[in-house]
Amino acid sequence: MSKRTVPADRCDCEVIHEDVVNSVRAKMPKEETLYDLAELFKVFGDSTRIRILWALDEAEMCVCDIAYLLNMTQSAISHQLRVLKQAKLVRNRKEGKVVYYSLDDEHVKMIFDQGLVHINEE
Amino acid sequence: MSKRTVPADRCDCEVIHEDVVNSVRAKMPKEETLYDLAELFKVFGDSTRIRILWALDEAEMCVCDIAYLLNMTQSAISHQLRVLKQAKLVRNRKEGKVVYYSLDDEHVKMIFDQGLVHINEE
DNA sequence: ATTACATATGAATGATTGTTCATATGTTTA
């Protein structure tokens, strides 16, 4: 129906449904928003970070606690905590030598839960 | 208070709060669950895939439509659609030469929304 | 049958990234 051949800019094929494409394009969010969204999910896309977040959802912990819990080196944990902090997913407070980390966003659990809904679906 | 020195398995530090760690450990989900969760979010962690999913949430589209919309090659889109299909996030139907893709999970939008809530938070 | 076209796919490549190792920083205690 809506067939129409267009010199494709970059895609190496003809457009089939240009009306649909235009309608979708009009409704798409800003490029930047989608980029930020991908960046956020990228942070969730690592099992070490997921485990850290899940642990911190249970209790505030220091770096060493987390390393021990996950059986990983302090350095590896520290690097990942930095990523989580930059993403504003965790915060920390210092008490002497010890640095305690905790969740900085109560939505983390909700994002997890939505993910679990998908996983547990057949 | 709960200080206790333990020969750390793999972490190169002493455990500070073993009671907390044990309590958290008892509440952690299965390793596999968290791994699957990370795998799912990894799929969301790419702006091309995010854009495809967002577009498909608006309308069913064929591969060429999507390539044109996102100004990318048909091949790149096809590769990413395969990833999305494996993650059971999209499904497809064939009509002659043309393959139409659509969302396979109505929770995708909810996961997006949760992510956006975090992003739009200061 | 042959051509045209939509889509899929394997190999190659460049970029990104998680972990390790070595070491630096900062705080506490002796």
Added chain:
DNA sequence: TAAACATATGAACAATCATTCATATGTAAT
């Protein structure tokens, strides 16, 4: 002040991954 320790960080390395390129597959039209 010096030693001990928690944490942070930079460089290096291996692994993963998104895209490209070339080409294969399958369908429709001539």
